[in-house]
Amino acid sequence: MGKYLVMIYDNEALWDAADPSVAEKNHLNHGAFAQANQAAIVGGAQLDGSNTATSIRADGAGGFVVTDGTFAETKEVMGGYYVIEAADLDEALEIAKQVPSPMGGVEVRPIID
Amino acid sequence: MVSSEVAEAVELAHAQEWAQVLATTARVAADLDLAEDCVQDAYAKALVHWSEQGIPRRPGAWLTTVATRRALEHRRRAEVSQRKLPLLISEPDLQDAFPDDRLRLVFTCCHPALAQEARIALTLRLVCGLSSAEIAKAFLVKETAMQARITRAKQKITQSRIPYRIPRLTDLPERIDAVLDVIHLVYSAGHTAKFGDDLIRYDLTRRGLDLARMVHLLLPDSGEATALLGLLVLTHAREPARVSGGALVLLPEQDRSLWDRDLITEGLALVTASLQSRAGRFALMAAVAAVHSEARTWEETDWQEILGLYDLLLTRWPSPVVALNRAVALSYTDGPAAALAVLDTLSDEPALATYPYYASTRADLLRRTGQLQAATAAYEEALAFTDNTTEAAFLTARLDELRS
Numbered sequence: 001m002g003k004y005l006v007m008i009y010d011n012e013a014l015w016d017a018a019d020p021s022v023a024e025k026n027h028l029n030h031g032a033f034a035q036a037n038q039a040a041i042v043g044g045a046q047l048d049g050s051n052t053a054t055s056i057r058a059d060g061a062g063g064f065v066v067t068d069g070t071f072a073e074t075k076e077v078m079g080g081y082y083v084i085e086a087a088d089l090d091e092a093l094e095i096a097k098q099v100p101s102p103m104g105g106v107e108v109r110p111i112i113d
Numbered sequence: 114m115v116s117s118e119v120a121e122a123v124e125l126a127h128a129q130e131w132a133q134v135l136a137t138t139a140r141v142a143a144d145l146d147l148a149e150d151c152v153q154d155a156y157a158k159a160l161v162h163w164s165e166q167g168i169p170r171r172p173g174a175w176l177t178t179v180a181t182r183r184a185l186e187h188r189r190r191a192e193v194s195q196r197k198l199p200l201l202i203s204e205p206d207l208q209d210a211f212p213d214d215r216l217r218l219v220f221t222c223c224h225p226a227l228a229q230e231a232r233i234a235l236t237l238r239l240v241c242g243l244s245s246a247e248i249a250k251a252f253l254v255k256e257t258a259m260q261a262r263i264t265r266a267k268q269k270i271t272q273s274r275i276p277y278r279i280p281r282l283t284d285l286p287e288r289i290d291a292v293l294d295v296i297h298l299v300y301s302a303g304h305t306a307k308f309g310d311d312l313i314r315y316d317l318t319r320r321g322l323d324l325a326r327m328v329h330l331l332l333p334d335s336g337e338a339t340a341l342l343g344l345l346v347l348t349h350a351r352e353p354a355r356v357s358g359g360a361l362v363l364l365p366e367q368d369r370s371l372w373d374r375d376l377i378t379e380g381l382a383l384v385t386a387s388l389q390s391r392a393g394r395f396a397l398m399a400a401v402a403a404v405h406s407e408a409r410t411w412e413e414t415d416w417q418e419i420l421g422l423y424d425l426l427l428t429r430w431p432s433p434v435v436a437l438n439r440a441v442a443l444s445y446t447d448g449p450a451a452a453l454a455v456l457d458t459l460s461d462e463p464a465l466a467t468y469p470y471y472a473s474t475r476a477d478l479l480r481r482t483g484q485l486q487a488a489t490a491a492y493e494e495a496l497a498f499t500d501n502t503t504e505a506a507f508l509t510a511r512l513d514e515l516r517s
Contacts, residue, residue, distance in 0.1 A: 002274050088276040089226055090284070110273050 003042060003111040004084050004092040009076040010104040012050060022102070029100035037084070040095050044082035053077075076104045083111070115164050122168045123159050130173035131242035132327065136214035137177050139277060142184035145221075145239065145267055151187070155180035215240075216279050216331045219324075223292040224275045231266035232295050238263055241320045251317055253307055289332065293341045293395060296324045300345050304352075308500035312356050322349055329383075336390035343383030344399035347406050350376035361507040365411045377406045397426045416445040433462040437471060449481040469498035473508065480515065489515050 015023065034041060053070045070077055082099065086092035089108075096108045134155065139148040155176045169175040222235040233252070237243040249259035269275065280288040303317025322345050329335075329342040354367040362368075384403045387396045401422050408414040423439035436459055444452035456475050465471040476491035489512060496508045 088274040089224075090276050090280070092274075093226070112272075 001085050001087055002092075002113070004086055004089075004096075005109050005111055006044075006082045006084055006092075006096045006099055007078050007107045007109070008080045008082075008099060008101050008104070009107060010079045010101060011076050012079070012103075013075075014103040018103075026100055026102060033098055033100055037095055037098065040084045040086060042083040042085050044080070046080040047078060049079075050077040079104075115160050119160065119163045119168060122163060122172060123156060126159070126172040126176060127156060127242055130176060132215050132218060132240045133173055134176045134180055135239055135242070136218035138180040138184050139218060139239075140214050141181045142188065143277075145270060147184060147187060148180075149239070151180040151183040152176070154183060213279065215327065217277055219292055219328065220279055220288055221270065221275060221277050223288070223295050224270070225287070225291055226273060226275055227266050227269060229294070229298075231262055231269075232291065233298055234259060234263050235266050236295050236324070237299065237320065240324065243320070247316075251302055251314065289335055289337060292328060293337055296321055296328065296345075297341060297395070299324065300348070304348065305504070306501055310502040312361055312501060312503040313352060318349065318352070321345060336387045337393040337395050339383050340387035340393060340396035340399045343380050343387055344395055344402050346376050346383060347380035347399065347402040349373070350380060350406065356503065359503065359506075360510075361503050363507075364405070367411075369409065372406070380406065392425075394426065394430045397422050397429075414445070416442055420446050433459055433464045434468070436462075437465065437468075437474060441474060444478055444481070449478040453478045453482065467498060469495050469504070472498060476511070480511075485515050 030046075034044075050070045053068075055067050055069060055071045057065050057067075059065045084092060084095050086095060089110075092108055092110075096106050099106050131152070135148055135152045138151050139145055142148040142151060158179055159172070159176060163169070219236065219240055222239055223232045227235070230252075234248050237248045237251075238245065245260045245263060246256050248254075248263075249256040252259070254262075300318055300321025303314040303319075303321060305312060306314045306317075325338075325342040325345045329338045332338045350373040351367070353373065354369065354371040355362055357368070380399075381403055384396070384399045387399060392400070401419055404415050404418050404422070420439065420442040423435065423442050426435050427439055436455070440452045440455040440459075443455060453475070456471070456478065459465055459471070472491050472495035476488050476495055479485075479488035479491055492508055492512045492515070496505060496512070499505050499508065
């Protein structure tokens with residue numbers, strides 16, 4: 001068994017434009033997903049919007065540069081994650097395919113033990 | 114001293130048994146790198162042992178036994194050195210597992226989590242036993258870059274835990290598609306070599322055909338696997354007529370008596386069988402090849418049928434290359450001017466911008482409509498895109514005809 005991080009990448013602009021009922025439905029879908037996969041889910045959380053993100057980079061001279069925003073400027077930003085346990089990548093992908101992510105998709109990466 | 118007889122036997126075993134030996138060893142080793150080392154070692158040992166003790170009756174079984182034994186030893190040693198309880202690893206049943214093991218290896222190499230270039234490279238390396246240098250040469254990449262690509266792909270298999278197994282039934286259609294795409298690309302890369310003096314690279318077409326035969330043998334119920342084999346067999350049957358005295362010969366001028374009739378019969382049967390189920394992409398492409406193969410002369414070609422097949426392909430699997438091929442068929446049903454009009458609508462397709470056949474097709478259509486000056490310019494454009502000497506010679510000959 002190995003652990004995988006399933007990162008949910010969504011387009012925030014699409015969320016902002018969507019009817020509140022879409023977000024509500026999404027919450028219910030996540031509840032159902034978590035219920036159905038509780039044996040595999042080790043952890044997870046929803047993140048606040050990318051406008052709340054702060055990035056920190058070492059400046060190479062012993063100090064830090066702190067900037068507003070996410071590390072990389074992309075259309076889709078990470079909005080939440082699950083940590084799951086699976087026997088292999090196929091099993092992890094099978095679970096990741098069920099993660100509700102109506103405005104984007106998910107990225108799966110193995111966690112090094 | 115290695116006799117030529119032994120050297121030949123080892124070479125033959127390399128061509129025919131590599132996939133089986135590696136696949137079974139990989140299952141025992143549970144590690145692709147280790148398995149590769151063990152198999153390479155077994156082939157090296159074969160040269161010495163077979164010279165001393167004679168060539169075994171079943172070279173594949175001999176090689177598998179030697180390679181798997183070494184893999185087992187290695188695992189036992191590794192487990193002891195990690196101070197774990199030595200696992201009792203039983204000697205695997207080598208005979209029964211053969212077909213499954215090969216299939217497992219192919220599906221692992223063609224896993225959708227790997228980039229397509231990596232799938233091709235891994236398949237040629239692990240299933241066909243080609244060296245990084247050979248693969249690099251076939252795909253116009255530096256050897257070091259190809260080595261790095263293969264290493265990265267192997268690392269991803271290990272670190273992401275891509276399983277070494279045949280996919281579940283629900284995943285099978287999607288996974289088979291990935292496998293068939295790789296085989297088709299291997300064959301196509303050899304069918305018209307991207308560079309060099311020879312039009313056809315038989316080492317690659319043979320590998321592609323072998324792979325298609327193997328997958329068809331292992332998955333006889335897959336309509337698309339049957340169709341791909343049919344397509345490749347029919348294409349292969351016509352290869353001898355594509356080059357004459359080192360020069361490229363297009364379909365209209367080909368000497369059809371050079372076509373391999375036995376292969377055509379085999380190919381047509383495969384195509385018929387594949388059309389029993391819902392026709393997929395390769396089934397439709399194979400059906401086009403079948404129509405060409407059935408025509409005894411160029412004039413007998415049933416272009417209406419071919420156009421209909423391309424219409425279906427274009428509806429269900431649209432791509433600029435299919436649209437281009439459909440336009441060629443259209444030029445023989447509705448005339449070159451109608452086809453030229455279609456080509457004009459494709460001129461902005463990025464996929465065709467550096468595709469040599471777009472320019473050469475346009476050149477041919479312009480020539481057939483009598484627009485000789487525009488045709489000359491288009492042939493010159495096509496010439497700039499090809500690095501293959503045989504193709505370049507063909508295009509130059511056409512240019513000379515137009516200029517005289």
